[in-house]
Amino acid sequence: MPEGGVPQVASATAQPLSLEPPMALLPRDHCILAFNERVMAWARREDVPLLERLRYLCIVSSNLDEFFEVRAAPHITAVNSLAQGVYNAQDGLALLHKAQDLVARQYALYNDALIPAFDAAGIRIVNHKDRTAAQRKWVHKHFRQAVKPLLVPVALDPAHPFPQVANKSLNMVVRLKGGDAFGRANEVAIVKLSRALPRLMQLPASICGKKRLFVSLSSMVRAHISELFDGREVVEAVQFRVTRNTELLVEEDEVDDLRTALREELAYRQFGQAVRLEVGSNCSEFLASTLQQEFDVPSQALFRVQGPVNLVRLSELIDLVNEPAMLFTPWQGSWPRQLKPAVKIMAQMRKQDVLIHQPFEQFDAVLELLREAVYDPAVVAIKQTIYRTGVKSQLIELLAQAVRMGKEVMAVVELKARFDEEANINWADALEAVGAQVVYGVVGLKTHAKMLLITRREGRGLRRYGHLSTGNYNPKTARMYTDLSYLTCDTVLTADMDAVFRHLASPNVKPRLDKLVMAPFALQHSMLTHLEACKQAALKGEYARVVVKTNAMTDEDLIHALIDAGQAGVKIDLIVRGACMLPPQVPRVTDNIRVRSIIGRFLEHSRVFYFAWGDSQEHVYLSSADWMRRNMTRRVELAWPVQEPKLRQRVIDECLVAYLHDNRDAWTQQPDGSYLPPAQPQDGDGVQNALMHLYST
Structure with missing residues (x-):
């Protein structure tokens, strides 16, 4: 097991089967209703205010x-x-x-x-x-x-x-x-x-x-x-x-x-x-x-x-x-631990990549980064995706101010964000009215990727500062959703971001990316490739481990690849908040796969993909995408690797290991799609409470 990995599941010895035809999956709409059963359980809990x-x-x-x-x-x-x-x-x-x-x-x-x-x-x-x-x-x-x-x-x-x-x-x-x-x-x-x-x-x-x-x-x-x-x-x-x-x-x-x-x-x-x-x-x-x-x-x-x-x-x-x-005791997230207050954020980004775990840490730091860029005379350009920002948005006001300050502003506004269409049309109108370049992405695809790219003149050249996120640029939901923000000056990663923005503005050819993985071109294929690598390692008797934290698991190709890998001996944990069509723990078929769903005070929204095999291969990705067919084939989505060792370990510890050990708020999915509630929901400490305690001390 690679150093810093996640714990293995206790499961049966792998007995690979040839599934002809592939096993029947759970019906998606029934899985959605089952999720609401789990939400309603919190209304029953007498320990909840x-x-x-x-x-x-x-x-x-x-x-x-x-x-x-x-x-x-x-x-x-x-x-x-x-x-x-x-x-x-x-x-x-x-x-x-x-x-x-x-x-x-x-x-x-x-x-x-x-x-x-x-x-x-x-x-x-x-x-x-x-x-x-x-x-x-x-x-x-x-x-x-x-x-x-x-x-x-x-x-x-x-x-x-x-x-x-x-x-x-x-x-x-x-x-x-x-x-x-x-x-x-x-x-x-x-x-x-x-x-x-x-x-x-x-x-x-x-x-x-x-x-x-x-x-x-x-x-x-x-x-x-x-x-x-x-x-x-x-x-x-x-x-x-x-x-x-x-x-x-x-x-x-x-x-x-x-x-x-x-x-x-x-x-x-x-x-x-x-x-x-x-x-x-x-x-x-x-x-x-x-x-x-x-x-x-x-x-x-x-x-x-x-x-x-x-x-x-x-x-x-x-x-x-x-x-x-x-009511719940009001929660005010801490200022991100990696960032010093009252110190320019871009100056701190030049020294290290920064991970913000929301809402345990404040999304305000992202708004502060944008505000800093707007009023920095050395910043020459700001590019931003807009999916859901809310009816009132500081972010939009800051982008408009950036235009008035003479900066080049490009906003990729997703007009088809369900139930936010009207607000986004109005934001597009407002930004165009002040002179921002507004584009609507690629015909036939929703732009669901979350990214902000700042270009700053430094010395004789330009430096890019990037923000990537698993969640939306909405300060209100940022206080209620668990998400991960990633701030970076990595030249390769930010160059990839710029290539994606150029593609969204003029999608002539598929962008060539070195670190970012983009749907609909490569994300599903990349995940399948990692699953296949884990499967081959397991067939050789080597260590192989997969943990996926996502909001939904409905992409049939990925599900069957998970089943195939599990049958080869890969130990797999899926942390799926909502609908999961993969039936776990089916004897001699999905013995090596566990599925759990965390329902808590905050809405679980972060997406984390973990793959490890052999003695040294360990890969952690953060992403805007769920493992759904629409995210893989009909949306512009991004996943990016967390390569800095300390940040990667932090993601593993806080977003995977902690969630796999939650015995208070975690429901366990059964082969028929039903869920077993926590045995003693009023005992112990749920993962969200544990993270709140961690960030309040």
Whole structure:
């Protein structure tokens, strides 16, 4: 075993098999739902502060929203038509059944555990029937003054068809009795609740006794909805929400202006194919079938929920309560240990490469590097990729300032970053307006690589300063995601970065790179080559070890190469936060492969690839890419080697060894795709807590 390597797994003796055909892999979409099971477990944990438990429950709802928006449309289409093919009806039915079960348990947890816990703490979302006379008076007054003016009821008839219902918007469907002003018996009406209205409102302390009471928007509207239908009897009023397919259909090679085409397509995203219908559990069969027919969703995609149809918006309660005892202790990462405060970062980079482990160390150092470059008169050029930076971005403001300071600025803006398209279009507009060179990468590929390159005039020549990262240039998520930033003046590595930027600006030929490994040209091939080297070493009886930390493991070529290497005797550990299609620990097939998933306070996001074989070969890569087919073949991604011995060992110790020894927050994947939770989750110290302790001392 090479010095400084990672521990081996205890596993069976290798018995290479010839797999004809290759073994069946786990279905990806089921793996995604299994990930949300693990997230929801944190909402169950009584050692987690109460408001944080609610936050995890809301995260599950947010994840499910995205799952249906992005992954469900082919399944819904197949179920509706009983199609057989890539997405057949039985696959879709099984998936929807699993989602129904997950949602049912999610609401059971909300009703049976969280609501009583909040009530015991004096916090309650109070229903109309439980409000006192004073509380009802306040709610009614608020409804008339602040809510009713924004509501437009639409009674359905030939002149008033079903209104457009936007993706994930909150609505009420109403059943009426009697005729309208013209004697017509239009029985169904729709009331759309404006997104400008908060979903939760706090009642004044003077009418709450010793409790902190809140009222939901849907409860308020339902209690007074008869005021919207003068002269009609409201028989039934039920909240509902529709989730729609949000995949954009722009074909880059068929448009002249991608930015304009995307802007036009975004206008229709809110009204795509309906893929899920959520209604209150008390919804009658008549109204449920009316909505189901209108939105053309199968009965299996109708979710009757025991509570708010959008648990995501309950996250408002976290900010409204804002009780420190019910939240995690605030975490403020330390200034990067390799960097001295108040000393120019580029001067320190000239002495050594710098590794920043976020959020345990502050991302602020990266912003400080950019700020230093903007105001340094010797800096002549700044190049930057922009994937997700947030709606408000210091980074964009700094790039604009750099242009005003007379520097050459090139921004590679990925317009197709899912759900960030509009923000990125606006940033592209803003940067072009001040004179920055804005490019959109390569037609047909998303630019997912994260890099910043600064060129500075020094002496008679130029020196480049580079930043590479596993995560986005977003200060907000940098406080919540685990990621690795790498600062370097390495002449070969920074020359490679410059070559990639030139390729993104004008992709005439494949860039020649010496240290960087780039997708879609070489990354998958490089990983397969390293796996093959480990396999050949194992077949010779030599030491061979692979550890991969990634967010998803769904690339079938890489998965089968891992299985092949494991059968040859390579000891393999996979640390996969989300979906993993590789079934581990299958007797005589994947005995040598373990898969674990770490769910913690921070979202695991760093990608680290470790390969070792023989007596001296040890390679560590950091990367922007997950082991997914899209990352390997349909995106511009980068991986780079960590060659400085101390930094390489630090990556091994903090990102691999520590994660392989976590017995508090690590789930172990079983051959059937299920996961075993930590045996004693309240004992010991999870890896994230251990790293927080390490960087706070």
